[in-house]
Amino acid sequence: MSLTQAPRLETERLILRGPEKRDAEAVIAFLLDQERAAGFGASPTRGDAWRWFSLNVGHWHWHGYGYFVIEMKETGEAAGISGIWNPESWPEPEVGWVVFEGYEGKGIAYEAAQRARRWAYEDLGFTTLTSNIVPSNERSKALARRLGAAYERTYHNENMGEDELWRHPGPEALA
Template sequence: MTLTLAPRLETNRLILRSPVKADADAVIAFLMDEVRSDGFGGFDNRPDAWRWFALNVGHWHWHGYGYFIIEDKASGKPAGIAGIWNPEGWPEPEVGWVVFDGFEGKGIAYEAALRVRQWAYEDLGFTTLTSNIVPGNTRSIRLAERMGATYERTYDNPNMGEDMLYRHPGPEALA
């Protein structure tokens, strides 16, 4: 049973879908991995990581968008999360992404983030999006720049501390 009303989006290799209860362990494992979740905001205990999983479900119900589960079509396994994130305290909606252990270096985050951005512009009517990146997260900076996003400013993120805001090109620039 899906936990949100998220649409099912596809790319050549990926399915972006609503979280289901069975996804909790993969997301929680990522969030509790201090090295892998660095730059995303991990947790040192399962209850807090579980609360973040539930927070994402609530985010979908509050906003009508949130993080999709990225499912690898070839294996059927959760490969990461990507979506639009805008909790209380965020400067504006952002395109966010992470991939889980074993799925890095395959272009999955890029492919998922492009599809999420397309959905946000075409289906949700967004006219601008950002990506908020912790300084030193060079992989995410490269991915944002590959998507055409440019550094705009640094700000104080209430959850992450210092964050760099990258602005994505609007839908008119991508047409």
């Protein structure tokens, strides 16, 4: 059962749905992997990772949007998270993505981010979105380019340090 009011979105291969208690272990494992989660905001302890999972649930209740869990239609396995993120101190709403170990290089992040972005434009009425990417995260920058986003500026993110803000095309450009 979803812990949020998140809608269920689908693509050809994926289901984007609200986080459930059963997803906590996969998200926590990702956040505790210091190398893999470095560009997202790795957690130093299990308790901090659990708090981030709960923060995402609260984010949904506060904003009406947040990170969806990416579920593989074929297997029901959680493959990552993607959605719209805008916690306190963020410069503006962003579309973000993460895939869990074993799901890289399959186009899952692209497919999920595209669907989450479309939902934000069509259903939430957003007119612009960004992605915040740490400068060393070349894979995320490549995905941002593939999604049509362009580098706009570098800024100081109080959670991540130096961060790059990438601007996505607006809904009119994607129609």
